[in-house]
Amino acid sequence: METHPVRNTYLPYACQTIDDEDIEAVVKVLKSNFLTTGPVIKEFEKKIADYVDAKYAVAFSSGTAALHGACFAAGIGPGDEVITSPMTFAASANCILYQKGKAVFADIDDRTYNISPKKIEQMITDKTRAIIAVDFTGQPANLAEIMYIAQKYNLVVIEDSAHALGASYKKHKVGSISDMTMFSFHPVKHITTGEGGMITTNSEDYYQKLLLFRSHGITRDPSLLIDNNGPWYYEMQYLGHNFRMTDIQAALGISQLQKLDDFLKIRKNLVSQYNNAFKDMETVQIPFQEKDRESSWHLYILRLNSNKLSGKRRKIVEALLEQNIGVNVHYIPVYLHPYYQKLGYDKGLCPIAEKLYEEIITLPLFPGMKEKDVMDVITAVKKVIKSFLV
Template sequence: MSDILAINGGRPVRDKYLPYGQHWIDEEDIEAVADVLKSDYLTTGPKARELEEKIAEYVGAKYAVVVASGTAALHAACFAAGIKEGDEVITTPITFAASANCVLYQGGIPVFADIDPKTYNIDTNQIEKKITKKTKAIIPVDFTGQAVDLDGILQIAEYYNLIVIEDAAHAIGTEYKGKKIGAISHMTEFSLHPVKHITTGEGGIITTNNGEYQKKLSLFRTHGITRDKELLTNKKEGSWYYEQIELGYNYRITDIQCALGISQLKKIDSFIKKRREIAETYNRYLSQIDGIIIPYQEPYSNSSWHLYIIQIELEKFKAGRKEIFEALKAENIGVNVHYIPVYYHPYYQKLGYKKGLCPNAEKLYERIITLPLFPKMNNKDIEDVVKAIEKVLGYYRK
């Protein structure tokens, strides 16, 4: 391996690009989808109901409602929680924009609370400082897969009569104090996007123990239309009759996708085991490299590790995060950054949000890099990532 950085014309650590995330589809998954294509149902049908039952069982919740995407799941949860125009909802800025956009969809106002600089999750103490008479809900995010301080957040929610919508898009399979998340918060959202732990291609799911929320979520994904006689205003018509009783959306998911999800769910434990092993290996190697801060994990959380994020102690290097990032990419390592603080985006700036709102989040953003992490990675892949980091940081070290 050449000591000259690939970005400067040297030979890269890897010949083939290693992405930061990748799905794993096998023949069993393909056969499951093919079986549905040969069946009588293609759109939402028996496979959707089966996936709901299996996810609910997996996380220990009474109910699950599967929808078209993780974003749709968050939007549906905000609807079920009764978020309306002028309501404030507290969330973290270090997340994908959907965690805040779902509040805007309902006419609400996202309020950003700063993060804990150790865990990168929303700081429970900062949540309470942001509560006003307009606050209706909290959307904490299990960032990278590490569970938030659920007991602390739920205690605040109970005191102020707030609803907790846990954004667990990164965290299916994560355990909080020995119990899988998904039945702890009032509602929990999971993503089934291809880079997540299991996939339906695109998809999302909300779990809850509240039957009223389950009814509202199911209604919302089908235009607000129902055939349920208990909900109909006109109960005299025939079995063909239906009514739109809310303004919902077409957030249905297909049985084709759900068949894939059911097949994937059979392998979730092995996928998570592999993710944890990769994270442990990264920790072992990277903790020996000066200038890197590896992820801190609270003892109450057993993460399912969607992302592995390092902090670069930039004061120890002659280059900024941008130069280090681009140099790693040139070595064919598919690094990424998760995330740009939500309120940095031009749309949020137009709404009046200003930089400086969450100092810990803003400082973190300047220093983080996401490394590849997915079950298909082998030991050589992990070694290549470490070699590339050593090569690049060695070149730029002061």
């Protein structure tokens, strides 16, 4: 293969898109009386809740903190089991451990790469308390079947939608379907607050618990106080954390949210170009999309043909990086990480997820990509893969 790079500059797999309006929104808060938890937080929460058609939204300092809060609100505690997907970032399972629960991994669907409802039901025991479904790459999980199983066994459904802000399931926006839904605002996500997360829910009980949990378990609400010794009085009712978002971050989030639908259109167009370029290649498999779901396309996953490119994924990734194409791999199955191995999780636990991990690469996908960037990715992928077929 020719070593001359397709590009002179490095193209990351993802990057935030910030404009002058975003900057002005942040500066406005910096000049105000509130920098931490103030009125802009409430405004951001309401706008997200309205966007996904949920009754409540609670902002957190990160998506991980939001998931932790959801596990707390769901009552996860020592000895409780929570079923989740192995094909996700570690936070989807770590949040269970933070509450002293046990993460149980159910294998994935080989087409959508989302957690399999059939596998979920096989993993349920009398200790199972909740399901954390992950909307992998932005395509919603099979929420109808998951909610049916949850109701059947009296389980709480927490939806990890870090990838799926703006996605839809059966024409309903993700964020209003599960008991609690988490969104992430990390810079690589659809909109950013720098770091940040949000839980949406239709349950007032979960809402109140989430509010307390993110702020040390402390409340000043007179209707919630066990005692009330005056207007200065507050009570710590739970062992919570300082997981608050700032007004500075929320201002950026509000400004970004105004652009979300445009960002989603750009992502969809980029995916269409990728699909058209790769759909007829026998060496790769483009993403499969269920007809009743609309992905928000956080990631574009290309699967290598195991017969033609077996064992060559690492070399392909290295070659693409040499071409200045910032490919990545999402994800290492969670239980394969050394920490989880020390906890006793065995390799081979979820064979479909493990096989998938060996065959996938993530291509660059973000709203700031130009036409040349897309063509550079396509050219490099075809060039590199062809070189490994010789």
